[in-house]
Amino acid sequence: MIRRILALVKKEFLHLKGDWWLPAFMLFGGALELLAIGWATSRPITNLPLMIWDMDRTAASRNLVISLENTGVFALTEPAKSMETIENLMDRGEINAAVIIPHGFSNEIETIGGHPVLQVILNGAESIPAREALRAVKGVVRSLDEKITIDRLGIDPDLFKGFDFSLRVWFNEALNEAYYTTPAELALMLEFTILIFAALTFSREREFGTLEQLLVMPFSSIEIIIGKSIPVILVGMFDFTLMLGVVHFAFNVPIRGSGLLLFGLAFMYTLVELGKGMAISVFSKSQHQAFLLVFMVGMIDFLFTGYAAPVESMPKIIQYLAYFVPAHHWLNIMRGITLKGSTILDILPNILFLLVLGLVIGFFSLRYIRKALD
Amino acid sequence: MSFRHLWAVIRKELQHILRDRGTFILVLVTPTLVLLLMTYSLAVKIQHVPIALLDYDQSATSREFIHQITAGDDLDLYQNAVSMSEIEDLLIKGKIKAAIIIGPKFSEDLLAMRGLSLQIIIDGTEPETGGFAVDHIGWRAEAFANDILADQILVNGISLDSLEPIDLRIRSWYNPSLEPRVDIVPGLLSIVLGFPAFSVALTLAREHEHSTMEQLLATPVRRIELLLGKMIPYILAGLVNVIVIPVIAMAWFNVPFNGNFLEFLLLSAIFLFAELSMGMVIGVFMKSQSAALALSFLVVLFPGFFLTGIFFPIASLPEMARMESMFLPGTHYAIITRGVFLPGIGIDALWPYAIMLIVLGLAFTGIAALFFKKKLA
Numbered sequence: 001m002i003r004r005i006l007a008l009v010k011k012e013f014l015h016l017k018g019d020w021w022l023p024a025f026m027l028f029g030g031a032l033e034l035l036a037i038g039w040a041t042s043r044p045i046t047n048l049p050l051m052i053w054d055m056d057r058t059a060a061s062r063n064l065v066i067s068l069e070n071t072g073v074f075a076l077t078e079p080a081k082s083m084e085t086i087e088n089l090m091d092r093g094e095i096n097a098a099v100i101i102p103h104g105f106s107n108e109i110e111t112i113g114g115h116p117v118l119q120v121i122l123n124g125a126e127s128i129p130a131r132e133a134l135r136a137v138k139g140v141v142r143s144l145d146e147k148i149t150i151d152r153l154g155i156d157p158d159l160f161k162g163f164d165f166s167l168r169v170w171f172n173e174a175l176n177e178a179y180y181t182t183p184a185e186l187a188l189m190l191e192f193t194i195l196i197f198a199a200l201t202f203s204r205e206r207e208f209g210t211l212e213q214l215l216v217m218p219f220s221s222i223e224i225i226i227g228k229s230i231p232v233i234l235v236g237m238f239d240f241t242l243m244l245g246v247v248h249f250a251f252n253v254p255i256r257g258s259g260l261l262l263f264g265l266a267f268m269y270t271l272v273e274l275g276k277g278m279a280i281s282v283f284s285k286s287q288h289q290a291f292l293l294v295f296m297v298g299m300i301d302f303l304f305t306g307y308a309a310p311v312e313s314m315p316k317i318i319q320y321l322a323y324f325v326p327a328h329h330w331l332n333i334m335r336g337i338t339l340k341g342s343t344i345l346d347i348l349p350n351i352l353f354l355l356v357l358g359l360v361i362g363f364f365s366l367r368y369i370r371k372a373l374d
Numbered sequence: 375m376s377f378r379h380l381w382a383v384i385r386k387e388l389q390h391i392l393r394d395r396g397t398f399i400l401v402l403v404t405p406t407l408v409l410l411l412m413t414y415s416l417a418v419k420i421q422h423v424p425i426a427l428l429d430y431d432q433s434a435t436s437r438e439f440i441h442q443i444t445a446g447d448d449l450d451l452y453q454n455a456v457s458m459s460e461i462e463d464l465l466i467k468g469k470i471k472a473a474i475i476i477g478p479k480f481s482e483d484l485l486a487m488r489g490l491s492l493q494i495i496i497d498g499t500e501p502e503t504g505g506f507a508v509d510h511i512g513w514r515a516e517a518f519a520n521d522i523l524a525d526q527i528l529v530n531g532i533s534l535d536s537l538e539p540i541d542l543r544i545r546s547w548y549n550p551s552l553e554p555r556v557d558i559v560p561g562l563l564s565i566v567l568g569f570p571a572f573s574v575a576l577t578l579a580r581e582h583e584h585s586t587m588e589q590l591l592a593t594p595v596r597r598i599e600l601l602l603g604k605m606i607p608y609i610l611a612g613l614v615n616v617i618v619i620p621v622i623a624m625a626w627f628n629v630p631f632n633g634n635f636l637e638f639l640l641l642s643a644i645f646l647f648a649e650l651s652m653g654m655v656i657g658v659f660m661k662s663q664s665a666a667l668a669l670s671f672l673v674v675l676f677p678g679f680f681l682t683g684i685f686f687p688i689a690s691l692p693e694m695a696r697m698e699s700m701f702l703p704g705t706h707y708a709i710i711t712r713g714v715f716l717p718g719i720g721i722d723a724l725w726p727y728a729i730m731l732i733v734l735g736l737a738f739t740g741i742a743a744l745f746f747k748k749k750l751a
Contacts, residue, residue, distance in 0.1 A: 124547050166492070171498045180500055
């Protein structure tokens, strides 16, 4: 039996050789993409165009402008001269925020009990930068509040500890964005790579009509399945290793837990996605169809992995459904082992879920594939 | 260019499509379905962040503080811990995203203006949630301290009613509650309308793979007619989605559509032309469907997410990435959709982007036609 399986595997690789773009992309595309995207996006939000309308023109207002610039979040545009300018630019999406310092700002600061007014207009058409802009502005306002209060009370600045508290960050001391985003991207790339590759296995044979030829050969359906699975598994594990290397060495994401455990679970995850992909490929009538189905499934999984936002913030029903998505557990496992140094016990629920889901998916896929092939 | 030839190619393509109805339904339906999925998964307003509290003070003030912190929807009290090891355990298991440890002299220190004796620990594996927790805990804590202290402080006998004198007035235009869904849907439209490009790349590559390409070229149909003819059914599929999606956006997600719909239809058609010709270039270069697919993914899908300014502002991208993004039709269309939906501006303001799309479309089509010839010579 092993000899027959090996013959099938060799056939698969021969196919691939004739069309070297595909394996090249399968093997290296994921890592390359990870590098490019990981690098471009693990950067903080900066350079947001901010327009300021200073109607006060005093030392105090100018200091405020300087403070805003010093946050490093904004790129100041030309000063505004009218509300119309602000409206126009904001409509076109050319500025992310506008700050209006009214006349009398400085006076209110000097008066005890005075309330200086500051107007901030955010471009709600881009809510992500808008939130960041708001954060930065609130930070500047807080410092200024403190300064004004200290002046008014006439106390020694060092004695005013007003609102300070101590902050500790676990697992990711520098609050490095890459720690969060790159493992998620890795999980996504891995899933797509495996799914696409697996989906092409049978649908390609069907499209070219070579599936019938394969079936009349002296291979049992189990042997065919294993034979087709092996290249996918090899590619998947190679890709994972490469991408993990990129994530660890290029982005400095640590691997605090057991590497062996991580690889073992990656292998298990590969098998699960392989099962899904193969079932889709047997079901599809053409490569085009297989691809679109895989894409849909991948997108659905993407939803549940909590890639862009934590699952807790989603509607309850989505949170429940997430438990049935292998990728969700895989991402938790990966984040746990790399960043938190989790041991088997810590991530046990996720491992169990993955195992059970894998067995169920595997069982049904196998049955479906065997029935279809026979 | 002969319209008769063009029409013949379109008819042939339509027949192919109808023969494989399942696939075409997928092509038609995928953009809308994926938009729905992505809106639910990505346009998430962070809320109900689970936190734990460890109160070493146990005073009326600290209890009031805890009450204030968890009063809103943003932070949820998961557990009142009794020890540090409990907190450690909860953080490692991921049950909480942040923990607040209230020091034993919290109440005393606060009233003596010695500051807030608090320690906040956040789970850094999700910086966005962690940052959110820090911000919101910080703002609430400050408001709390402010309330307690302000009345007690007198300067020259005048009450200083607030330690936060600045009256910060915040307005958010187009999207008053900064609801992520409202601005993400127009952006996602730009991404999902790019999907037909995959199909275009595939259909060209398929002719190569099945060796029907030589047959096609033996006919009197010219290269450019062949390319355009193959593209048009997919542009139409895209346009169907352009009509359906804003309706869903308005009805289901409450996303306002303030612009002119006919202008939007025109601008979308131009975008589809540009985006699908990009797909054509891929299809011309790749000889097999699987390779065309792989390349489409790498070139269309992933950069579409990250370089088009939808989730991540272009202004914050490094120089080179910013330049790259200019070559993606999706970038320009994202600006168009955002402008048409929310502020409701029209072609009079958006024409530069329309021009860019036309230029990109012509360039890509030109490249495809050029290389089409060379590959088969």
